[in-house]
Amino acid sequence: MVQRTKGEPKSPLVLPCGRKVRQVMTSKLSRLGMAFPGSEIRKMFAMAQRYRNTVNLAIGEPNFHTPDHIVAAAAKAIQGGDTHYTVTAGRMQLREAIAEKASAYNKIEADPAEEIIVTIGAVGAIALAMMATVDPGHEVLIPDPGWPNYAGHVMMAGARPVGVPLRENHDFKMQLEDLEARVTARTRALVVNTPHSPTGSILNRQELQRIASFALRHDLIVITDEVYQELIYDGLTHSSIATLPDMWDRTVTITSFSKSYAMTGWRIGYALAQKEIVGAMTRLQECTASCPASIAQAAALAALRGPQDCVAQMRAQYDKNRQVLVEGLNALPGVSCVMPRGAFYAFPSIKGLGGDSWQVATRLLEKVQVVAVPGSGFGQHGEGYLRFSLAASRGEIAEAVARLRRFVTA
Numbered sequence: 271m272v273q274r275t276k277g278e279p280k281s282p283l284v285l286p287c288g289r290k291v292r293q294v295m296t297s298k299l300s301r302l303g304m305a306f307p308g309s310e311i312r313k314m315f316a317m318a319q320r321y322r323n324t325v326n327l328a329i330g331e332p333n334f335h336t337p338d339h340i341v342a343a344a345a346k347a348i349q350g351g352d353t354h355y356t357v358t359a360g361r362m363q364l365r366e367a368i369a370e371k372a373s374a375y376n377k378i379e380a381d382p383a384e385e386i387i388v389t390i391g392a393v394g395a396i397a398l399a400m401m402a403t404v405d406p407g408h409e410v411l412i413p414d415p416g417w418p419n420y421a422g423h424v425m426m427a428g429a430r431p432v433g434v435p436l437r438e439n440h441d442f443k444m445q446l447e448d449l450e451a452r453v454t455a456r457t458r459a460l461v462v463n464t465p466h467s468p469t470g471s472i473l474n475r476q477e478l479q480r481i482a483s484f485a486l487r488h489d490l491i492v493i494t495d496e497v498y499q500e501l502i503y504d505g506l507t508h509s510s511i512a513t514l515p516d517m518w519d520r521t522v523t524i525t526s527f528s529k530s531y532a533m534t535g536w537r538i539g540y541a542l543a544q545k546e547i548v549g550a551m552t553r554l555q556e557c558t559a560s561c562p563a564s565i566a567q568a569a570a571l572a573a574l575r576g577p578q579d580c581v582a583q584m585r586a587q588y589d590k591n592r593q594v595l596v597e598g599l600n601a602l603p604g605v606s607c608v609m610p611r612g613a614f615y616a617f618p619s620i621k622g623l624g625g626d627s628w629q630v631a632t633r634l635l636e637k638v639q640v641v642a643v644p645g646s647g648f649g650q651h652g653e654g655y656l657r658f659s660l661a662a663s664r665g666e667i668a669e670a671v672a673r674l675r676r677f678v679t680a
Contacts, residue, residue, distance in 0.1 A: 311643050313647075314635070324641050337573075343571065358561050362382060399524065403458070410458060436469065468643070494511050506612070532580075538570045588614045591667045592616065637677055
C-alpha cells in the first residue's frame with residue numbers, strides 16, 4: 271500500500287487524460303502570480319452564462335464579422351502554404367503598409383525597417399513596451415479608470431502601477447495637477463489612452479501638448495494606446511502625442527487591427543517607436559512569441575491595402591447606438607451619462623441607484639438580464655459607474671434601454 275507523505279494532498283487532481291498530479295500549493299506561486307489582478311469583465315461574462323435571454327453589453331469587441339476581403343486573404347495564405355515563421359518584427363511588406371498608414375493618418379513618419387514592430391495584438395505591444403523601458407522598482411502612471419491590463423503589464427515588468435484619476439467633471443481627461451501630485455523620483459513612464467476605454471473621452475492636440483510638457487519635464491517614457499483611433503464621432507479628429515515636438519524619441523505608439531477591422535480573434539497589432547526601443551521589443555518578442563502569426567499578418571496587410579468602407583460602416587453603426595443608448599440612459603432616474611466622443615462604450619454614473627457598481631451590475635443581470643461591467647473593474651475611480659458596449663445590434667441596444675427602464679422604475 272502506498273502511504274501518503276506528510277503534507278501531501280489527500281485528493282490529487284486528475285487531468286483529462288487520467289493522469290493524477292499533486293495540487294499546486296499557494297506557496298509555490300510567485301508573488302506576481304498570486305497578486306495578478308483578475309478581470310471583472312470576464313467575471314461578469316462568466317456570471318451571464320447562467321442566464322437565458324440576456325442582452326450582453328459587457329464584452330469590448332465589434333459585433334461584426336471580419337470583412338470578407340480580409341478573410342479571403344488569410345484563406346489564400348493558408349492554401350498557399352504561408353504557414354511558417356516570419357521575421358520576428360513582422361514581414362517588411364506589412365511594416366511598410368503600417369508606415370504608410372501612420373504617415374497618412376497619424377502624421378507619424380516611421381522607418382519600417384527599424385521603427386515598427388508587428389505584435390500579438392496591442393496587448394502584446396503594451397507588454398513588450400513595458401518590459402523594454404521599465405525596470406523593477408520603477409513606477410508607471412496609468413489612467414484610472416482605465417483598461418485593467420495596464421496595471422497587469424506594469425506588474426509584469428516588476429514595477430508599480432500608480433492610478434491617475436479621470437474625473438467626470440473634467441470629461442474623464444487627465445489633469446496636470448493630478449499627474450504632478452503622483453509623479454515621484456521613481457516614476458519612469460506614463461500610459462496615455464485616446465480614444466479612451468472605458469469612458470470614450472478624446473484628448474485633443476492642446477491637451478496632449480500639456481501632457482507632453484509634463485513628460486518632458488519629468489523625463490518620462492510615454493506609452494500611448496490608440497487602438498480606437500478610427501472610432502471617433504461628432505466631426506472630431508485623432509491626434510498622436512508622438513507628433514509633438516521632442517516626443518518621438520520618448521513615445522511608443524500602439525494600435526491594432528482588432529477594433530477598426532473587427533479582428534479581435536486574429537491577435538495582430540503593432541507599435542511605432544525610435545529604433546532602440548523597437549529593437550529591444552523585437553528581442554523580447556523573439557523570446558516570448560517568436561513572431562506574429564503569418565496568416566494574421568496576411569490578413570492585416572489586406573486590411574490596410576483593401577477597401578476601407580467597412581471601417582466607416584462599423585463606425586456609423588456605433589454612432590447610432592451611441593445616440594440611442596446615451597439618450598436612454600440620461601432619461602433614467604438616478605442615472606447620468608456623459609456623451610462619449612470615441613471608442614464604443616458608454617460609461618454612465620449609477621450613483622443614484624444605491625449600492626456599489628458591482629452590486630448594481632449584479633442586480634441588473636439578475637433582474638432584467640442586461641450584462642454590463644462594474645466601473646470598479648477599471649480602477650478605484652471607476653466606482654459608481656457601469657460600462658456598456660455600443661458594439662451591438664440596434665435591436666439589442668433598444669431592448670437594453672427598455673430593460674434598464676424597467677429596472678430603475680421597478
